[in-house]
Amino acid sequence: MAGVTLSEVRKAYGGLEVIHGVDLEVTPGEFLVLVGPSGCGKSTLLRMIAGLEEITDGTIAIGDRIVNDVPASQRILSMVFQSYALYPHMSVRKNLAFGLTNLRMPRPEIERRVAEAARILQIGELMERKPRQLSGGQKQRVAIGRAIVREPQLFLFDEPLSNLDAELRVQMRVELANLYNRLGTTMIYVTHDQVEAMTMATRIAVLSKGNVEQVGTPYELYNFPRNRFVATFIGSPKMNMIDAVATSGTAAFDDLGALPIAAADGPVSIGVRPEQVAIGGEGELTAEGTVSLVEYLGSEIFVHVRLASGRTLLAKADGKAPHKLGDRLPVAIRRENLHLFDAAGLALPRAA
Amino acid sequence: MHKFIRRNIAGYAFLLPWLVGFLLLAIGPILASLYLSFTKYNVINPPRWIGLDNYVFMFTMDDRFRKALSVTFTFVAISVPAKLCFALAVAMVLDKGIRAIGLYRALFYLPSILGGSIAVAILWRQLFNYDGVINALLRTVGIEGPYWLADPNYSLWTLVVLAVWQFGSPMLIFLAGLRAIPQDLYEAAEIDAAGPVRTFFAITVPLLAPVIFFNLVLQMIEAFKSFSGAFIISGGTGAPLDSLLFYTVYLFNEAFSFLRMGYASALAWVLLIIIAAFTAIAFWTSKYWVHYESQRG
Ligand SMILES: Nc1ncnc2c1ncn2[C@@H]1O[C@H](COP(=O)(O)OP(=O)(O)OP(=O)(O)O)[C@@H](O)[C@H]1O
Numbered sequence: 001m002a003g004v005t006l007s008e009v010r011k012a013y014g015g016l017e018v019i020h021g022v023d024l025e026v027t028p029g030e031f032l033v034l035v036g037p038s039g040c041g042k043s044t045l046l047r048m049i050a051g052l053e054e055i056t057d058g059t060i061a062i063g064d065r066i067v068n069d070v071p072a073s074q075r076i077l078s079m080v081f082q083s084y085a086l087y088p089h090m091s092v093r094k095n096l097a098f099g100l101t102n103l104r105m106p107r108p109e110i111e112r113r114v115a116e117a118a119r120i121l122q123i124g125e126l127m128e129r130k131p132r133q134l135s136g137g138q139k140q141r142v143a144i145g146r147a148i149v150r151e152p153q154l155f156l157f158d159e160p161l162s163n164l165d166a167e168l169r170v171q172m173r174v175e176l177a178n179l180y181n182r183l184g185t186t187m188i189y190v191t192h193d194q195v196e197a198m199t200m201a202t203r204i205a206v207l208s209k210g211n212v213e214q215v216g217t218p219y220e221l222y223n224f225p226r227n228r229f230v231a232t233f234i235g236s237p238k239m240n241m242i243d244a245v246a247t248s249g250t251a252a253f254d255d256l257g258a259l260p261i262a263a264a265d266g267p268v269s270i271g272v273r274p275e276q277v278a279i280g281g282e283g284e285l286t287a288e289g290t291v292s293l294v295e296y297l298g299s300e301i302f303v304h305v306r307l308a309s310g311r312t313l314l315a316k317a318d319g320k321a322p323h324k325l326g327d328r329l330p331v332a333i334r335r336e337n338l339h340l341f342d343a344a345g346l347a348l349p350r351a352a
Numbered sequence: 353m354h355k356f357i358r359r360n361i362a363g364y365a366f367l368l369p370w371l372v373g374f375l376l377l378a379i380g381p382i383l384a385s386l387y388l389s390f391t392k393y394n395v396i397n398p399p400r401w402i403g404l405d406n407y408v409f410m411f412t413m414d415d416r417f418r419k420a421l422s423v424t425f426t427f428v429a430i431s432v433p434a435k436l437c438f439a440l441a442v443a444m445v446l447d448k449g450i451r452a453i454g455l456y457r458a459l460f461y462l463p464s465i466l467g468g469s470i471a472v473a474i475l476w477r478q479l480f481n482y483d484g485v486i487n488a489l490l491r492t493v494g495i496e497g498p499y500w501l502a503d504p505n506y507s508l509w510t511l512v513v514l515a516v517w518q519f520g521s522p523m524l525i526f527l528a529g530l531r532a533i534p535q536d537l538y539e540a541a542e543i544d545a546a547g548p549v550r551t552f553f554a555i556t557v558p559l560l561a562p563v564i565f566f567n568l569v570l571q572m573i574e575a576f577k578s579f580s581g582a583f584i585i586s587g588g589t590g591a592p593l594d595s596l597l598f599y600t601v602y603l604f605n606e607a608f609s610f611l612r613m614g615y616a617s618a619l620a621w622v623l624l625i626i627i628a629a630f631t632a633i634a635f636w637t638s639k640y641w642v643h644y645e646s647q648r649g
């Protein structure tokens with residue numbers, strides 16, 4: 001088991017820099033998820049850790065060893081690719097054994113490890129098949145199997161579940177979480193799906209445009225986002241954002257009323273999560289609006305409430321609530337549930 | 353039916369010149385040569401039916417036929433693998449992403465266009481002459497080159513080199529095949545600690561097998577049929593000492609130097625059968641070493 005330390009890591013393709021000096025500390029044995037929108041550099045970062053991509057500047061260390069110049073094959077890590085990247089001409093068994101044969105491991109040891117992986121992933125009956133004879137989920141298991149036989153000090157995953165259908169994705173998510181609990185090896189997992197990130201991670205690093213925006217536990221990111229980007233990226237459905245202008249210690253949030261805030265004069269914004277927009281409850285900010293859409297999810301509903309100003313607030317309510325299209329509803333937000341952001345989008349201390 | 357023909361008459365009209373050509377210039381001569389192979393025919397007198405005599409003579413008494421077979425087999429056995437290896441090596445270098453790749457591809461393909469031509473064979477003859485450029489170059493590094501063309505120990509090698517030099521078309525096909533191998537398989541192999549040699553034999557070769565097979569069959573057929581180089585360099589006779597007596601050169605001599613058209617026709621049919629047999633063997637063995645990424649097999 002090993003940690004990973006990235007310091008001031010940069011990557012440029014030609015003249016174009018896509019990773020802008022990333023510092024990241026992955027502690028041994030943690031499940032770190034790199035999450036961010038498409039094109040933000042998650043794969044690039046992961047591939048630099050793997051050794052598949054050169055580092056333009058900075059250092060990457062696995063354990064105590066700086067690996068900038070260590071080839072991928074000697075970094076003692078495993079990687080699961082989005083495309084699975086199974087060798088199409090080899091049976092499942094050979095796919096699993098390939099890396100171990102390259103390490104000149106003795107036969108019996110290879111067989112033991114392959115059998116063990118087959119047992120953990122329940123792919124015993126598939127061992128003699130070729131990859132093209134497998135379903136997506138089975139291919140995924142084999143790809144994970146190929147990663148675990150190596151007994152690496154570090155696992156890397158690049159969107160391993162994104163080619164699976166929704167149901168299988170949920171199932172594999174659980175299996176991966178179980179696998180992690182069982183092996184306890186350091187894992188770095190890339191995804192653009194924040195639900196995957198929230199459910200699996202011990203810590204999440206949120207990336208945007210080649211920068212790390214925030215690193216923290218799912219709880220920290222959800223409850224204490226450091227900036228607007230993290231606030232809106234984490235959480236589904238998205239946090240409500242309301243812009244305002246602060247003048248001498250207060251800001252008016254149109255229909256919702258005004259609040260004293262601890263911010264310098266200028267544009268500010270507040271964010272509030274849908275479950276904290278109370279329908280008919282108490283709060284320092286209140287307004288009345290018309291229901292413009294109801295999304296029914298069974299245990300809960302998402303109510304879109306259009307205020308007089310034309311702004312729509314998203315509120316989460318119990319699945320049994322009777323709200324329907326066109327209803328007039330009062331909404332209320334408690335001050336302690338507000339996230340306040342300054343003009344640059346940085347979080348200010350919780351609404352004072 | 354009538355309507356069908358009327359509707360498609362334009363199509364058939366356009367097809368006609370080719371069809372006439374095909375029947376007159378291909379099928380006709382093929383059938384004629386099959387008939388002639390059972391006759392004695394010297395162009396001047398009408399062909400005389402002699403049954404299997406041509407074939408019997410060929411397989412029991414004709415030493416030059418045996419020599420021609422041995423020269424041709426040697427040539428095929430050396431030049432085809434050498435050419436394929438060279439073509440693959442160049443393709444792999446080009447695949448590594450050289451700038452202005454279009455230019456390089458054109459440059460590398462050029463010999464293939466030129467290579468079959470008479471002019472290049474003549475040029476080759478100049479190059480490998482005892483006083484030619486090759487020996488002049490060797491002399492600058494202190495090596496006394498042999499009589500490449502006059503010494504039967506070397507003459508065939510000059511033709512092998514000429515054949516390998518025409519690596520352009522298999523190279524382009526290899527290049528396309530290499531481009532079709534997904535990059536992430538190489539990355540997976542890298543993570544799986546496979547070195548370059550292991551990656552080549554465990555990933556590249558098996559995934560390229562259909563392309564290798566295709567090139568092998570094509571080049572083998574071409575090598576069996578190769579003619580102009582040997583003809584020009586040997587002065588049309590297969591000299592020195594019949595060391596360049598390619599099957600096709602022998603056939604040409606029988607037909608047009610000695611006007612033994614019946615015998616030449618028999619030779620042609622035997623060559624056809626040899627090529628067909630080797631192609632069949634290649635196809636038959638392919639199921640043991642060619643992996644197709646399709647639902648079948
Ligand atoms: N080989 C390359 N050459 C040039 N630019 C590249 C290359 N690979 C990636 N990029 C650029 O680097 C940026 C980050 O790419 P990367 O693949 O890391 O994104 P990602 O976060 O993994 O996105 P996705 O979620 O879509 O997979 C993108 O803007 C991309 O266009």
Ligand SMILES: [Mg+2]
Nearest residue numbers: 042043044158
């Ligand atoms: Mg990616």
